[in-house]
Amino acid sequence: MDRELILALRGVTCRYPDAPRDSLLGVSLEVRAGEFHAVLGPNGSGKTTLVRAALGLVRPVAGDVEVLGRPGHGWSRRDLARVVGVLPQREDNLFPQRVRETVLLGRYPHLSLLGGVGATDRAAVERALIQCDAADLADRWLWTLSGGEYQRVRLARALAQEPRLLVLDEPTVSLDLQHEMELFELVRTLVDAHGLGVLMITHHVNLAARFADRVLLLVEGRPVGTGAPGDVLTRETTERVFAWPVAIAPFEGRPQMIPLRLRKDAP
């Protein structure tokens, strides 16, 4: 099966001005339509820089980025926002606003300078709200939402962009187990049912192993393994990435990581 290539990074190296070392070094990665790609690595391993490089906010000093076959720097922000929806790790809410208004911001890259919000846009907003199980939140104020609801609303905003690719930067940080699982299930559904490509940065080795089609492991900006979870998440590689002894046990055909205690005789 040869699915369309949406995002490709080839040998991408990035260095911030005045930084002592490269933040990314020779990273390659491909995300195809209908594929869930996870990026794993400890803090400071360059995961967020990878997102910024893929989306044109950081210009690589070496290597290429391509989105739908076009060089990354050849995209205007507006055109890119019509094909890639992003959930950044952090954002502000300077002035109070309601959920439906927030999701409507996802339509902005599709609106013309003078034109208003049309029926197509409203339909896309309602569809996105339903897809994210957030239709009953539509009239709520943003600041009254729980952490899990807030992430679903932001995901709906990204879907209202009608993107081909979703990029999520640690979307389940500070969510409890139920909301975390719900978010992963929802993302997987979007990948399978709508053929979206997904690039997710996450700390959750075990959830990435169970939900993602491919994973990339990063340590200090260097790729140390990329491929199907079963091939990449071996004991040796995982221990190297997270600098801690682990055991790997299969569960439903996917590797699961169990961090080990240092004292084997402990209760």
Next chain:
Amino acid sequence: MKYVVLGGAALATLAAALLVGPAHLPLADLPGSAIVWQLRLPRAVLAFLVGGALGVAGTSLQALVRNPLADPFLLGLSGGAGLGAVAAIALHLPGPWALPLAAFVGAVGAMALVYRLGLVGGAELDPRILLLGGVAVGAFAGAITTAIVSLAQATELRNAFLWLWGGLSGASWTLVLVMLVYAPLPLAVLVAAARPLDLLALGEEPAQYLGADVRRLKRLVYLAASLLTAAAVAVAGVIGFVGLVVPHVCRLVWGRLHRTLLPTAFLTGGILLAVADTLARTVVAPRELPVGIVTALLGVPVFAFLLRRWTVS
């Protein structure tokens, strides 16, 4: 609907401004009166335009620096304009255009200086540096202004003081015409930036992911809002609180989207300043209060009320 209400209120305000004044004119004499056509009407229209410009500039600058306390004058423009005006007064520059031109040059000079300070690494405009640079430039210009005023003669001192609190007594049809020619371009730039400004409230990175060209946006909005403020301050002096309070009132009533916010801020700012100016020239007639005092007396309680509502809810 909101535009019908605001437009009606604007017309009512202008009508009221024509009816009242220190010279008691019988109603029947109004249509043919030179006082109405050459004094009250251009003055009311100019007040409306200046108030509208300040409302729009304040709204866009609050979105740009992502700080609800921002005011068109916070970025050093009032300091620069004040310095220019006071220098013109102290040097006895002749002609009706000396004062507004000197104030405009001072404001644009301060704007250029703050802009240069805000350009980090020569490329990206940093709103936090803009704020700090604006306060620094404003304080520096203020110090020089005070030095000049402290060495000035009594009449110059009074003139400088009156100018620094704002006033529209110099209004004329020529000034109205200047504003009508000058203001549309910066206003159009800001209205065209309305949707990207909505996105900017999320932060610079999220705004870019939603399609905003943030680097260009910041430059355009800063320059357009500052040029608008510079014109307002040149024709009417430093009028506080319009640019701070009007955006908040409009946001509370009509929501936070700039497509609605910018036009309503223009109309509301215009109404507020036309009312304030009518009060300024009538309550102590035949003398006049600086209009900045009236906007402060009206604006501060409104602002305090809003602040209270905000912190409670």
